[in-house]
Amino acid sequence: MKKNRAYLGFITPGFILYTLFMIIPIIFAMYYSFFEWNGIGPMKFVGFANFQKLLGGGRMSRIFFNALGNNIKYLICVLLIITPLQIFFAYILFIRIRGHRYIQFMLFLPYVISTSIVGFFALMVFHPNIGLLNSILEKLGFSKSAWLGNPDLSFKLFVIVVIWACIGNGMMIFNANMKEIDESILEASIIDGCNEHQKFFYVVFPQLQSSISTVITLSTIYALTMFDIPFMLGGVQGGVNNSIDFVNMVFYRYAFGGTYFGETSLGFGSSISVTMFIIILVISLITRIILRKREMRF
């Protein structure tokens, strides 16, 4: 075959943009994390001091671990509640339950709504003074609740809001996977008299491996970079007593909001990014090993 170099023309723009704005920043985050730097002045090499400050047990470290704890708490909710719910919804859409087209349309709908509007809807429902729930409680003669202002409740409400807003994507991925299952196997199982439980657990579920791996990877990344919804619900400090503070919000306060801590440190901010990078890497490796997948199927 004739040498054809035309591919260079097609690839170069994408390669430059992607490398400059996606790959180099991740590499530089690792580099910065070993320096003390406020973004303007000279950079000072400090070795692992930023990581020491982040993980070593000081005040910053307590804030970080509280936030990371929330990320992990949320991740556990993903594995125990959200993913099973997504599989359940995907299945009832798959077996074409009555009204399934309408139900699919409505379950996925919140996914296309901006998080700032989701946050606004949450305020409409949970606002202590003018929220819908409190006005209902008041009419029924009960006392009002602080809802999101109550640190014991806020995390649970946050999970409910996320379920409402974000369940659609994973649900549709599972649903697409179910539609790929060989119809003759399904028909055979039905003719053999499988009931709904048997059909789900013995025929459908074992074939969901690839989508389970995909959805868990996507949800893990989402869980560890959680920002928008807690920011809307609890403000930049992550709610009362930091009850819905997440690592990405700690990062944002430190990296871009010098006003919150009185200083901006790119080095320290980067050490948070690098730590998250490593955690994402480890968790997705574990997921892949557990699900024994040889390749990610995106």
Add this chain to the structure above:
Amino acid sequence: MKRKRNIHELNDSRASSITKGIISGVLILYSFIAIYLIGLSFLNAFKTRSDLINNTMGWPHKFVFENFRVVLIEDNFIRNLVNSLVLVGLSLVLLIIVSSSLAYGIAMFEFRGKSFLQTYFLVGLMFPIQLGILPLFVIMTRLHLNNSLLGLSLIYAANLSFSFTVFSKFFHSFPKALLEAARIDGASELDIFMRIVLPVTRPVIFTVALLNFVMIWNDFYMPLVFLTKSTLKTLTLGIYTYTADFLANWNKVFAGVTIALLPIIVIYFFFSDRITAGLTSGSVKE
């Protein structure tokens, strides 16, 4: 026409069809939450201030456009609207040009390092852009692209892993013989791409544009970081400014939400199947 028989109902015992009925009933009730919240926001946008206070949850006594006037003109939401439109438009044009030609170049040509590049461009799916946002911020500042709609749209165009995957899948099954024939006829590579390939790629381009429209129009984090000047703020940031001081902006926020939400609802109403199909096409095995 006879309704297609649902084979899944074949062995349903009485109990199981009742259970299914209950599940579908519960989910239909659940769907009213979304309808109620969206519908109430739209209705409240048309209420007068006093109507809103006395009658928060009901039908407006009189439809007025006062809130929209205040929000769009006095609070300059029209600016946010234009910013959002410009940002989405620029980003989509850049993203589609860059990611379609990239996927085409990798799928249709044989060269060394091809399989490395295929993996290289998928890294963005594993590691979200947020992880590199600080150095990215430094790069953007150095290039004088901070606080610029063009600058942010370049970032959205660079975040191309997903669109790249969708295009790659399509080009993978594209008949290469067609290209060879055109080459023998003496067509230039650019001609082949523009005249032969792109026209048949139109449905895929539409899907990619649709998904990224929703993503960029709704994005909050990137504009929050990269568009700090008040004249450059997008609709999502405008809404956030209102909700951050909810009680003070109580009468305006509904109109703001209506302006930001209506385009998305309309698009979703017409294209929901393509949106869900497109999202999953990038993530389930071939």
